[in-house]
Amino acid sequence: MKSPLLLLSLSILVACSEQSPPPDSTSVNDAPAADQQAPADDAASWPHGYMAAVANPYATDAAARMLEQGGHAVDAAIAAHAVLGLVEPESSGLGGGGFMVVYEHESQQVRFLDGRETAPAAATADMFTEAGEPLGYLDAWQSGRSVGVPGTIALYKLAHDTYGKLPWASLFEPAIELASLGFVVSEKMAGYLPQMAQITNLDENPGAAEYFYPNGEPLQAGMVIPNPEYALTLQRVADEGPAAFYSGEIAEAMVAAAQAAPLGGTMTMDDIAAYRAVERPAICGPWRDLNICSATPPSSGAMQIMVANLYDHLLPENATQQDRVRAFVDAQRLAYADRDHYFGDPDRIDVPLDLLLDPAYLEHRGLSPAEPGATPMHGDPAAVLNTDVVAEWAPDRTLEAAGTTHFSIVDSEGNAVSATMTVESPFGSSRWAAGFLLNNEMTDFSRDYRPDEPEQANMIRPGARPRSSMSPTVILDADQQLYMVTGSPGGNSIPAYTAKTVLGIVDWGMSVQEAIDFPNIIARGETVRVEIGVEPGQQLADELRAAGYNVQESEGENSGLHVILVTDDGLVGAADPRREGTVAAGQPE
16 A cells, blocks of 8 residues: 555645626626627637647647647647647546637637536445445545546537537647657656655556556656557547547447456446537626636536625725735635535536525625634525525535646637646546546545435536536626636636636736736635745735634645736736746737
8 A cells, every 4th residue: 555645745746996887798697698699890800819828838839730720729729638638647638528618709609618527327425435434535546436437539529519620630630749759758747756656556557657657667857758559549539530439449448447456446338438528508707897707517617706706895995915815815715615515517416506606695795704713604595595495415525636737728710718627636547548547537526425414516426527626717808808718727726726817917916927926825614725935925824824814834836827818919828837838829821
């Protein structure tokens, strides 16, 4: 048994104006339908060219390659992510899933494409329980039970069928070339491997051990390595479409890996064949003269609307920067409490999103924040709004690992994609199939099953999608024109990381890069974690501690923010220095 004591060090490694009335066309509920919106002038009305902010230089180049050819932002997103699955396998890949929020410039429509992994049909609420006690996280993470049915390839297909301009097969050419000829191992990937060998089975599992630890030694930064299995898998997907992935040899390899010991899972060929990516309504809500749009549950994207509006209710008059930080902390505490209690798979439970985003409810919550030293509790929107009683759920204890990747893309016609993709924990389940790693997404469900308590909103259910903190976000101005594209990886911290960029740029007077670089502050539950390794993090931690908050200091955080802002002078993009992202911009050929 490998030591769970190293999990902490691994987490470190992965380390005011008045509110304006909303524009008439904005709803707190679903994004307006295309036929209800006034079209933009035409594609030629977009003067800013394209931009891609992506988590690895190889992937940024792949996105730019598609955009230079006049591809849609979705084409670039698929090409970029196919490369990320190769060069950044610790964060996402073909064996995982993700979310895309897409904005169309011409129709001004925002849509949400859900490629979240699903639970196998034989999954049960107590599957992570042994002898009446929950499995330790390490055992659950590395087990075959942790593997959900991957959604990435199906998400690619849904997105391309809806928006794609370039040929399907061409989107995989950059990744196939790199996988065939070799790519340079990054410091980020290499930096994980020694610790992963100590705490996971990555250095022991068939396929993964040979690839990441050739001759028993971890890959080193700067080495050039190919992945011919990955190239073959992508070539089949390029030639045959998703059927090559969701049936036949590739699916058989995934099933064999998931069912292998220890604690083999129940995923079957039928589970894989039944997978479908789905389009769901995006959620859009007003904040000042902007319209924040993100992904609906099982995503936590609605927290961006909650945090921004709660923040305004919590701000005192003539607020100082210290007041603004404290309002940000209290807004997070309230929003996380509601998210943790009410959010889950909307196909399995009723998520009262309209009530949670109702302006009257948000005002009520903002007027009664939890005391700094207290644990914030979820609210009761039904009682506040005098409406039907909403379901009561048991407390949720889900802890999402700080993995995942995010990228933001705007094409030369003004269309945009905010995409967050994942295999959950670093290197997913450590189980290898056909050149890629399988996810451990089942651990994103609430694993602490207690039969004598009410169900949890995020309880494991057959075929369900686990709740996710991923919050890909697009912000529109008062005319429903693109204003910002933002998002981040980082497990449960994603909503906090992302909201920091929104407030930093809009309310704190920061540039895009300054907002990204600013110390991360994560306020979920009874603690407030402050990134002290970035100035002025220590000052912020000291001030919050003096105000009575239970402050936990962190030397570094695992954000990977990639943000694009539309200005009168053009597009401004930035990548998070905490990871390896880059930004590319230009005009199509």
